[in-house]
Amino acid sequence: MKKGKELELVIAAIEKGLSPDAIVEHDIFLPVLVSNSGRTRQIDVVIRQGKAPRETLIRPDSFGHHAKRVKSFNEVNNDIKDQTTNLYI
Structure with missing residues (x-):
């Protein structure tokens, strides 16, 4: 099992x-959300409450398994606007 998938399962648990x-x-x-063409984006883990x-809808960040650096506030804010999630952790 890939390291990233293991982390996803830990977050889920x-x-x-x-x-x-x-x-x-x-x-x-x-x-x-900002697409006029109905584009979608694949998300590794989504938590629905x-x-x-x-x-x-909560979207955990990349868990560090492919992140090269800590994202800035604007980058995180753009990620939230780009997707149909309410929280980004």
Whole structure:
């Protein structure tokens, strides 16, 4: 198993321990909010909490397995705007 996948599973286990009702999804495609063409982006891990219409989508960052440096506030903010997630951890 790849190191990145192991980290995804650890994050999923931690989240399920903290919030047993959370749904953890792997390798899903979410719409890009700023795309006029309906483009989607593949996300490694998404944590869903709550029920519609108040569902919260949480996207953990890259876990460091392919990040070369710490992202700036603007980079993180652009990532959030680009995807259909509410929180970015």
